[in-house]
Amino acid sequence: MTYDTNNIFAKILRGEIPCQKVYEDSHVLAFNDIVPKAPVHILVLPKGAYTDMDDFTRRASAEEIAALFRALGQIARDKGLDQPGYRTIVNCGSDGGQEVPHLHLHLLGGRRLGRMVEKAA
Ligand code: AMP
Numbered sequence: 001m002t003y004d005t006n007n008i009f010a011k012i013l014r015g016e017i018p019c020q021k022v023y024e025d026s027h028v029l030a031f032n033d034i035v036p037k038a039p040v041h042i043l044v045l046p047k048g049a050y051t052d053m054d055d056f057t058r059r060a061s062a063e064e065i066a067a068l069f070r071a072l073g074q075i076a077r078d079k080g081l082d083q084p085g086y087r088t089i090v091n092c093g094s095d096g097g098q099e100v101p102h103l104h105l106h107l108l109g110g111r112r113l114g115r116m117v118e119k120a121a
Helices: 008-013 053-059 062-078
Strands: 021-024 028-032 040-046 086-089 105-109
Touching (some): 008 040, 021 040, 028 062, 053 062
Antiparallel strands (some): 021 028, 028 040
16 A cells, blocks of 8 residues: 555644644654543554554564554553553554554553454444
8 A cells, every 4th residue: 555645644743733742752653542442542653654564564674663662662651551551452454444544553541441352243
């Protein structure tokens, strides 16, 4: 899939649309989800133009991959989620239910989160 430079997260990364930033470093930006599904719901993005997890794991450097996961762990600890625990979700493609075509990790916590996925119909 070609990267769409007009997707909403690309606009946030370029500073064209505001976000509630919770973390930033040279490779990663994280901000609160606009429609939170839990008391803590943060999106953690690589700054590079990667459409999804498939694209990222094909093309990203070891440094970018490490930075993304290090940032997620750091944010979870900063939010006090490491002890009660939390969930990380990455939706990929249409079966994965991905809506925004820039890779992002969902960090969810602050309550018991229940089932991981819906039962099949
Ligand atoms: P996904 O279905 O994995 O692509 O998730 C996309 C997520 O982006 C959803 O949880 C949306 O609520 C969230 N979202 C969409 N637009 C914005 C925005 N402008 N700021 C923050 N989160 C957003």
